[in-house]
Amino acid sequence: MTAGIRHDDLRKRNRALVIRAVRRAGQPSRTELAGLTGLSHSTISAIAADLIAEGTLAETKPADAAASRRGRPQVALALNPRAGAVATVVLSLGRLSVALVDYAGTVVAEQSERLPTLTAEPGALVARVTAALRGLLARGGGDAGRLMRICLAVQGITDSAGRTLLWSPITPHSDIAFAPALEKAFAVPVAVVNDCNMIATALTWRAPQRHGDDFVAVLLSNGIGMGLMHKGALFSGTRSSAGEFGHMIHRPHGALCRCGRRGCIEAYAGNYAIWRKAEGHDEQQRPVADIDAGAMAALAARARAADGPERTAFRAAGEAIGFGLGSLFAVFDPAPVVFVGQGTAAFDLLEPVIREALGRTAGGQAAGALAFETEANELPLIRHGCAMTALTQLDRAVFALGAEPAAARGRAVA
Amino acid sequence: MTAGIRHDDLRKRNRALVIRAVRRAGQPSRTELAGLTGLSHSTISAIAADLIAEGTLAETKPADAAASRRGRPQVALALNPRAGAVATVVLSLGRLSVALVDYAGTVVAEQSERLPTLTAEPGALVARVTAALRGLLARGGGDAGRLMRICLAVQGITDSAGRTLLWSPITPHSDIAFAPALEKAFAVPVAVVNDCNMIATALTWRAPQRHGDDFVAVLLSNGIGMGLMHKGALFSGTRSSAGEFGHMIHRPHGALCRCGRRGCIEAYAGNYAIWRKAEGHDEQQRPVADIDAGAMAALAARARAADGPERTAFRAAGEAIGFGLGSLFAVFDPAPVVFVGQGTAAFDLLEPVIREALGRTAGGQAAGALAFETEANELPLIRHGCAMTALTQLDRAVFALGAEPAAARGRAVA
DNA sequence: TTCTTTTTTTCGAGGCTCGAAAAAAAGGGC
DNA sequence: GCCCTTTTTTTCGAGCCTCGAAAAAAAGAA
Incomplete structure (x- = not known):
């Protein structure tokens, strides 16, 4: 049972609200805070005074912009770095x-x-x-x-x-x-x-309006990872971090995955899987620990140059990701996808295949219109x-x- | 931005809390309500008086049980049916x-x-x-x-x-x-x-302690549906009801589904799919609208009797469900599953295959221990x-x- | 220097929850 | 049958919190 709201919780919640608003807005004035939080000017004034006295917030120099207005100038509030x-x-x-x-x-x-x-x-x-x-x-x-x-x-x-x-x-x-x-x-x-x-958390902070309340961040590297923002909150499993997109099943009894199981998306789309297939190894071969970026770039170059085993390998990777996203979207509804990591260097090879596969799934009706972004450096x-x-x-x-x-x-x- | 908590919201929230506690507990006394909600006796007394005056709650006869105790008897509160x-x-x-x-x-x-x-x-x-x-x-x-x-x-x-x-x-x-x-x-x-x-909502109300904060309800009938309780709340998509477990992809480019796409779980595990495969039809054949329960029972009987195409069809269904749950659990973490609907009549045929498939997935490490329940009547x-x-x-x-x-x-x- | 404009603070009112104490409503014992 | 004990429920005053209105503060404009 949810606990009842006590009277002193009220202050704590509104203090938290003010702090969060300052963290998001950067250097808001008290008036802006009142607008952002919906609290009255009197309440903001009281809470701000407390937070400043405690050293949590600090008044800063008048915000450089809009300095030449009539009236009492706004005092910008900021988080106290120390x-x-x-x-x-x-x-x-x-x-x-x-x-x-x-x-x-x-x-x-x-x-x-x-x-x-x-x-x-x-x-x-x-x-x-x-x-x-x-x-x-x-x-x-x-x-x-x-x-x-x-x-x-x-x-x-x-x-x-x-x-x-x-x-x-x-x-x-x-x-x-x-x-x-x-x-x-x-x-x-x-x-x-x-x-x-x-990664998903960082993207919401970096561009809240662009990456809305719902998007998927997919990490393409030796393994395949995912962070999922769902209804404005980071999605996580009940017992673990979960969101293990890379270990959803792409082909039952399929290729050997680094996790020891067979048919995972990662066993087709991870760097080791692309390399394994491009080199003509058996898909049941034990995955290697890591493929360096140079080797992957060489594979991608050959895939772009001619329709050989490299191109087939990247196609298989794109298909695994596309069908996997389709399954994911069947459960969560479609959302924009941000692809992150070293694997995005070959995204030109993957994207058409991903969109084609996605279009064959229930969740991918709007596959053509779905927004994809890439970002090479995850660190x-x-x-x-x-x-x-x-x-x-x-x-x-x-x-x-x-x-x-x-x-x-x-x-x-x- | 979340709105600030106003002073009058406090009462509304605590009123809602009290109503919810009464709905869950049935006929609690004011003292029990104080315990359930964490609010003080004085507050419960005041809120209960308001709710009774408004006709939302009503005092009822002393709860039959535990009638013979010393002290002032508890007055049971209940929702006013009218x-x-x-x-x-x-x-x-x-x-x-x-x-x-x-x-x-x-x-x-x-x-x-x-x-x-x-x-x-x-x-x-x-x-x-x-x-x-x-x-x-x-x-x-x-x-x-x-x-x-x-x-x-x-x-x-x-x-x-x-x-x-x-x-x-x-x-x-x-x-x-x-x-x-x-x-x-x-x-x-x-x-x-x-x-x-x-269905998932009903199960939480019917047995909150048994079906905890996390479980999956899977409807087995002509189609395959799912309701998902995640962290105590009904999971739903961002734009639609979503949770379309039946349309996650089991086999890319696979059997024709009722939704017009190929390879959906439903295209292997729905009644029409089991029937289609058992009858030896092409898996690309257009699904029929409905298979009556009698025909499905006959298929199940033949599957139990001999290792023929019927048994193969039920195996394919169980495999689709098992791998599908595995993919789902990769994202949500494993949870108990309640299978509901007409299809549970053949659950003896499905269960071993589901567990076997689940055991081959990342989410199904505890496949043997995972709790399954069945319930035939969904209405x-x-x-x-x-x-x-x-x-x-x-x-x-x-x-x-x-x-x-x-x-x-x-x-x-x- | 005075007026206007805008921001911020101050102040009293009204509500809410809480703890303590009182009241209410039984059973138990003599 | 009466008084005591026990338990539940209500009452009452204290302490906070938020709010609106008014005042104060701090500029630019005239």
Whole structure:
């Protein structure tokens, strides 16, 4: 049963509303906030005064634009960058990228390094992440507030509570409990999330009006991932991050997938699958760990040049993605798709096939009109999504509450 | 931007909370309500007094159980059956069933009649529904409150606003705007909904603890439908009712489906598909409109008796459902499944194949442990789901608001 | 310098929920 | 039959919160 709304919840909710409006609008005045939130000027004034007194918001220089108007000039409000800081960790195949982001969302420091994820033991992975974060804090810690949240994104399946990496192609180990380990090291709540979910999150922040309340982000790389925005909220599974588009079944009993099963979409559309087919290997052959971008570019070039096995392989990939999207759209309704990652380099080869396949499905009636976009580099999106996930969590769980009981800090993520 | 919470919204929300708690609990006392809602006794007392004065709730005889306790006896509260009434309409292939349900959820009157949906013009369909409802009101209207909502369930795809039947196998016509037509005739808000969504809704009301916050209801009949409860809420598409499990792709370029496309799950698992394959017809043959239950029972009997084409057909059906659920679970995470409808008569033939196929998918790791249930008769569930949909809509949109402006009635469903 | 315009703050009114205490309505014991 | 105990329900005042109206503040315009 949903709990009743108590009187003091009212303030918390409206504080959260104001903080969220400031985060979205950038530098709104109190008058703008009243318009955005629907609250009265008096209420905004009171809440803003509290938030400023607590150090969550700060008044800034008059917004440069529209400076020459009559009347009392608006005072712009902004998030206080030093109210806190969050760290993002992006763990991908062979690479670890970390960043420190202040409360206003500005990246204060970042670094990236090679990390042999396929051979490292879980303890070593945690140790490397911990060391990288410590280095980051040492270098950038002075320029931001106290570290208050960590968000770690990784390819694969995480539990819905954001505690554990259940399975990932970047490591042979499963059930790696990153969150408890990092929480012990840094004494702040940690969230472990799926990389594609962060891509979708980042896209909504980057262009809310363009990527509306409903769209799909599909990551094309060695594996196939998906992040899904449904009715304005990030879609996730009941027990895990789910949204495993790459492991929907394209052909029952079909090609061998990296996950060990047969016929998954990824077993046709992942880089390893395109390479395997283009090279003429048996589709039951064990997938290779990674195909470098150069090799994929060479395949694509040959596919463009002549109608050989390479072109057939890319056609098979496009068909798997198209029919898969069709199945997805049968359940969710059609939505724009943003293709992200290295695989978009060959999107010219994939798109016609995807649209053709999609047109043969129930969900793809408007296949021709459906908007596709591409974006080659996923890392900045993942990092941005992590930062916004951690910051909005902070907004709700810490700064909306006001007078924070010290004990509430450093506890598990809600 | 979400609107700020105004002070008067507080009361509305808590009134809605109390009404909902009474609807779920049946005959709770004020003390129980305080526990269920988390509101204080004083608040419950005040809200209950208002609701009783308005005629929404009524005090009833002391709840029969636990009568012999010390202390002031609890006064049971219940929904006032005469506070209003809703009508349910279930339109299926060749049949129209209507019922009148009072505010407490008791069926006051019902009737069912044959209706040649495949040949009737849209106008005639609306006219027949209107006539049936008028007859119902004439017979049962005196025993319930004023008619305040109508909920019409039908196989097929409806728009997400619940205004229009976009496509349905029961009629060759598309885009039938039932809601505006019936709203004109009865001057009350009308919702047009998908039948399988109502099945899922009914199951949550019938056994909330058993069918938890996440389960799938799959309708096995001539077509294949699905209702999906995800994180405690009915899942629906962005533009339509969606959840079209039957039209996810099982085999690209595969068997001809009733929807005109190829390879849909339904084209293997629907009655017409099983019959077509068992009879040895080409899988590209145009599906027949309906197979009667007797013929399907005969097929099942032959399938059980010997390993012939009938058994192969049921195997193909089970495989389509199993792999389809696997794809679904890749996106939503695995959940218990309730199979409903005539097709459950042959569930003994389907289940082993479904589990085997599911075990070969990413979502089906726990395929052996996954709970399956069957329920042969879908009509009572659909009706129940419709009634609860209409009643809870009434709870929120009318009775939670209190002093209702007369103008607000008879308007479109939110 | 004074007027106009726009933003922000102040102030009292009205509502809502809550806790504590009182009232109500039984059963139990002598 | 009367008084005590127990449990439920109502009453009452306190404390917040939001709101609208009015006042104050801070500019440009005349």
